[in-house]
Amino acid sequence: MLNQTETIAAIATAMNNSGIGIIRVSGSDSFDIIKKIFKPAREKDMSAVGSHTVHYGTIMDGETVVDEVLVLIMKGPHTYTREDTVEIDCHGGMYVLNKTLELVLKNGARAAEPGEFTKRAFLNGRIDLSQAEAVIDVINAENDFALSSALTQLKGSVSEKIKRERAILLEQIAYIEAALDDPEHIEMEGYGSTLLPIVRQCESDIDELLATANDGRIIKEGIKTVILGKPNVGKSSLLNALLGQDRAIVTDIAGTTRDALEESLRLNDVTLNIIDTAGIRNTDDIIEKIGVDKAKDYAQEADLVVFVVDTSRPLDDDDFEILNIIKDKKAIALFNKTDLALAADLDLIKARLNSVPVIETSITENVGLDLFAKTVREMFYNKEINFNDQVYITNARQKSALLSAKEALRKATESIEMDMPEDFYTIDLMDAYTYLGSVIGEAIEDDLADEIFAKFCMGK
């Protein structure tokens, strides 16, 4: 349906490896949303600033700094869409760009459909009439594209899983509705207690799907990779070796890299979005400590953790601290500096790495990097990879629909726990059903009536 009143958001720049991107937000809630997530460098009321002004500051996720950004405030109707518009100019690379978009979505925007900004621009009379036919083509093309890419991406298990969840939900909705419609023939006393575990199961299945959606993202956008290791084990050297340029500051002084750097790079045909972190080390240096905590955070959200161990130094608590962090994560351990004399007790650490693959490297000598690339590829891909900048939008849309479905199920759970009457459950369950349908491009049509008649014997 056409929800033109909703505020929409998307990454406006093409997805490439530049690490710089603009997030565009359009709609009446744009300024409210930016107020919630943006902290200007100089204290000011963001709702009182003038139109077409630029503001410097940070995107905040609660108390955590996500990125340093420039925010462009533009009031309608003098904007592309003629609606209130905000553009966030991010610098921190793919990871923070995605993170920022998710924050915008979490605070009230909906992921834009392909071509939706253009569509709004046209519908709000912004684009010249002579461009109308062109717009039609764009809309058609983009809709077709979105649909086909959504379907290809979801072919197989994910889509099957969503269909299964929908079938479960529909059966429950149909049962309740049949009972409401025909209370004398179909009994429903205390149905909440039957329904609750089913809804909870659906909720956790959707959580799994959200994780699976991440796999789809990996294919399309690259592997979110974090390099961990205590200071001066060769993390930045690894990044530079892979990039073939001196991006991170490499010194022999422990603690040089204080902030996370992010780079997108192609390793054969695999895209890695690498975050180089400050060396993990228990430290009293406040600034560095922030970097260390952040590194731990990044590691939690990473698809792959590369754990670099310096074999020329004895192992210490910091190494084992990292072992804790990478527990339950996909990881590769690099035993680095094999060109130097061995001083670490490698058996000790191997015993605790379980199934994590170990590669012996000498990064400065370019030894072991081919094997590293091969290992990454085998860990993540068996299939052909194709990269397309539109796909993220589709993904964000799907993810946002899955999150909405989850939220609807949460509300249903809440209603059940509050012992609301049964007819309230189906309002939320139907929402969840509809959101799940939008993930795989299925409309509702008359599913419900069909299900009721097929499964439940109505009276009269």
Place this chain on the structure above:
Amino acid sequence: MSVVTEEYDVVIVGAGHAGCEAALASARLGLQTIMFTVSVDSIALMPCNPNIGGSSKGHLVRELDALGGEMGKNIDKTFIQSRMLNTSKGPAVHSLRAQADKQDYSRAMRKTLENTENLTIRQAEVAELIVEDGKIAGVKTFSKAEYRAKAVVLATGTYLKARCIYGDVCNYTGPNGLQAANHLSDSLVENGIPIRRFKTGTPARVDKRSIDFSKMQEQKGDTPIVPFSFSTDPATVQKEQVSCWLTYTSEETHKIIRDNIDRSPLFSGAIEGTGPRYCPSIEDKVVKFPDKPRHQIFVEPEGNYTNEMYLSGMSSSLPEDVQYAMYRTLPGLENVKIVRNAYAIEYDCINANDIKASLEFKSISGLFAAGQINGSSGYEEAAVQGFMAGVNAARKVQGKEPIILDRSQAYIGVLIDDLVTKENTEPYRMMTSRAEYRLLLRQDNADLRLTAIGHEIGLVSDERYEYVERKKQIIAEEVARIKQIPLGANKRTQEIVERYGSSPLNTGMTLDELIRRPELDYEKLKELDPEYKNLPQDIVDQINIEIKYEGYIVRQQKQVENFKRVERRKLSEDIDYKSISGLRIEAGQKLDKFKPLSIGQASRISGVSPADIAVLLVYLSKEGK
């Protein structure tokens, strides 16, 4: 040859539940109206179940009443048992249902009709439409009499080429052996209206004296009784009620049915019409739900002056001998005597996609259709369509715009939108799940939603309108006031809260927050309200509902706002969809066929995608529409 020729403003064909409401609406709006029926004795006949209302149907009756229709008032005069269904559920699905004394119902409606100014009742079979230049000009009866009119409403129910069937017995009659109308559908076809065939059925009626009620469960009516009509004083309807009775089928019943299934015309192919899935015959239930060990059967009285009882849940078209055998397997019916056989009925109807939301035919100006001819089923569904068709026929004659209720305003809007927009392959029944904004479309607030529209139409008095406007205002003010009442977590508050088993307050809150708790309400907390007013119960109910379900209500109101935005974007009837570039061919054809009134309606047509809608929006802006 000289024939009778008369002139009227509006002709109503049929005197069932649709025809009666259409005739009353049209005549009450001051138009010279004539209503035809094949039998004046069967006005407002209830040929199937003996009740009015029930889940979602009760909503329709309440809405009709608020708009100025008759059904609610008529059942209030003639019911013999009344129950509010689903009272343990949320207010949106509470539904009133009353058992009618069928004959009383029919007589009371006839009395109202016969005493309505501007209304003529005529017994005759309408056989032909008179269409001139694509406009309706009147009708001809079987006896060739001509009745010229500016608008005609077809409310033919199940009478068009009707056939009643059980076993290998087939009567070419309408329900209850009444004369079928065998000519009008040919005239419709000649005028380019395609006809299709639907089917429905009814159970046997049995003699009360042959039933052993001691083997059944008794089902009594409610006390106090809630009337259907908002203008009926509840005090006037509190009366002695009769009971209904519950019994069950058994494996034995099912075996008899299975053993004889080849003798059912439904399975042998003798019946070609499409029947409703929600109202299956007992043989359908047994075949489709083989795992169900038993089915509930309600034994309901047909009236105060007859011994006939209706066997709800057991409609059938099995042969007579099988009917006897299967009914007699039910506890209490071992020696039952059948008064009238169960039968299936097949009839001609139109595809409602050929009419507009105003219920006027797309291809013939001034011709309207309402009720079962549109592919719906049920007395209530028929009545509301009859009312809307009668109103719109009258307005057509008066040169006024039609009244169309949308999906966010009323179940009536949902019903008609579904009929005219969706592809319905079986008789359509109203269900609460069809209403996407059902939390707003409650039976308890039908007056608040629709009285103003009924007043605008001209069928609701000024007094009634002002009363409801005042009621709305009181509710709004009271809800706003309650939200401003702060309560401290003090001893007095805790005492009162604990009295109702509610947990003590941790911090101060406002009165509305406390009312929201399931175990508390407006009245229970009156001691905490310094300005508590003793308000009438219906107003108190509204206050409680608005406060308790506010979160959900606000959510649905937001959805309605979105819905209204697209619903407000009107589409002209003369758009040539096939010429719009960018529109897919299938969508173009569908839109051309449906001629939707708005972007919203267009988006609900199956086969029209969101991309097509975007193209339409572009086209509209380009054309400056």
